[in-house]
Amino acid sequence: MRPSARRLITPLIFNARAWFTGQLPQLLGAWAQVVGSSAVLPVLVWIVYRLAMPILIERMSA
Secondary structure, eight states: OOHHHHOTTHHHHHHHHHHHHTOOOSOHHHHHHHHHHHHHHHHHHHHHHHHHHHHHHHHHHO
16 A cells, blocks of 8 residues: 555655655655645635525524
8 A cells, every 4th residue: 555545644744854855755646636635625614614604693593
């Protein structure tokens, strides 16, 4: 099993270590997937929050 399949943080650690030591990154594709999903997920959560909050406030006041 690849290291990136076991833990989501592995590509971040491997590539950070490679960049700090002056080496080439090994798991660049997996790193891009982790960073991309980490950037998109808060936006999706924020959209759901903004859509759900008026409904929740209405139901709480009724």
